[in-house]
Amino acid sequence: MQFKSQAVAKPYFIAAIGLFVGQILFGLILGLQYVLGDFLFPAIPFNVARMVHTNLLIVWLLFGFMGGAYYMIPEESETELFSPKLALILFWTFLIAGALTIVGYLAVPYATLAELTGNNILETMGREFLEQPLPTKLGIVVVALGFLFNITMTVLKGKKTSISIVLLLGLWGLAVFFLFSFYNPVNVVLDKFFWWWTVHLWVEGVWELILGSFLAFVLIKTTGVDREVIEKWLYVIVTLTLITGIIGTGHHYFWIGTPEYWQWWGSIFSALEPIPFFAMTVFAFNMVNRRRREHPNKAAVLWALGTGVMAFLGAGVWGFLHTLAPVNYYTHGTQITAAHGHMAFYGAYAMVNLMMISYAMPILRGRAANSNKSQVLEMWSFWLMTVAIVFITLFLTAAGILQVWLQRVSDAPLPFMVAQDKIALFYWMREWAGAAFLIGLIIYIASFFVGGDEKEAA
């Protein structure tokens, strides 16, 4: 490790992995509730399990982003972190606030939680992905501001590279767009319109900048390709992301009461959204092929290539599958969306965090790369989780196509729940694929504890 203060990334990474496990466990509960409706009812109803599953995802990704930034920024800026102490204080604040929120979800009914946490003062709760109680939302803002202050000050006092500027742009964007979670107009059209400014402009806008920046950093470190080449690619990817992603928000405005031109704008620009993801795939493979050194951390390179491919498939291809307005007219809110969501989040954001952890953790533990034995195990976990998510996506896609057909397209459309019963087989198969994913995750964690003794030369 080049700078002592990079060590603050470690607790963030560990917390991220811990919350990831929680997310997957609740995913399995949720998957089972699709086929056994009263499983764990009334202790954990479906809506609560879903909320915990998606909120844990967001929180562990945020922990990963913060850890990644704390690791990367000192090295890019060639200076110690502005305040490692602040980073640790914010870590515990965020972890405790996050844990209390999850406990709140599980311990009391959601309406009671809203009452207890002052939702009547400023009504922000009850919206998908932004279910957090007001104190948690405020806590997120405080943590994000403290984190951004720390990171920005570090960049300002050190070297300013394109990679760190792109990361700052992504992280500041993340914080700014989260502010729309406090805006909750009574008009449902306006509510939905601005709700997407947080949700869409995160995952199809500023988060992609974080992804591009992390990927560029790890590729520079592992391939030894000239920084200039990598930065030029990063610029092209960033521009394409912003052009297609920002106006691409329109694909959420088809049926919520907005003017009709959104159907054209949304369709046209989201048809182009796969391009930046494709560029990222080409980027990753191109750089690895032109590598000037054989980095001992093969697992990190595998994650880097994997995130390129899976983000393109999950976000690019599976997204495009249903963003044209005439298609979306039928597929809106079906399992097709769930299929896309699973592969896109795993491919783009789970994998890029795992890539960063895979690259940084060995160094934080005092070695350039893990032992061969440990890396082999990690690569097994890569393939198990990735193949599992591919199958989850395929089964959900099949379920979605059938659902669209039975419930919406056929001459004698079936009611929602009847259609659900008919596609139960695919939900069962998805659940088995989910179990395989959990095994992959357990192996991933095991890889941290295996063969640590036979250290590679740092």
Added chain:
Amino acid sequence: MPEPILIPSAEAPPARRLPGDLAIWFFILAEMLAFAVFFSAYAFARASHVEEFNLYQQTLDRNLGALNTFLLITGSWFVVLAVQAAHQDKGPAIARNILLGWLCGGGFLVVKVIEYSAKFGAGISMSTNTFYMFYISLTFFHFMHVILGMVILTVLWVQARKGVYGSHDAHGLESGAAYWHMVDLLWIVLFPLVYVMR
């Protein structure tokens, strides 16, 4: 200016040299793809609203459109002269021609604003009908590209005034010029498609 990194090495035969940086070409292709999708959508929508499109096309001001075509082509010509001047090391002519190109772009914006104010003044909006939706979307999207092109020309002008470009290095100038030509080319497709073709 940094050395070109992504173009073929200097030893490659001159005929195969790509003017400007590969990155800008990648960007230009992506931009043209976006417009291509937009143009296809226009054609697709027109196919099912032929009469509506023909009727409202008559309300567009073709003279102003033609004037704008002239302005952009002339602007491109000046930028070509600027690149040639750089290759021939005629220092002052580089900045002068870039400025003339920039003024043509400015003229385009003025004409477009006159055209828009007439349309918007008549109460036309994106929600009036499908034809006007495409007319406003396409021309406005292009309008933003003219502005971006002019920002790039401004940077080139400042650099040219500093004497950065010459036969030793016209890389940045060529990259910016390529983008400006794209803005021109897109209008040359857009104008007949939206204003003239029936």
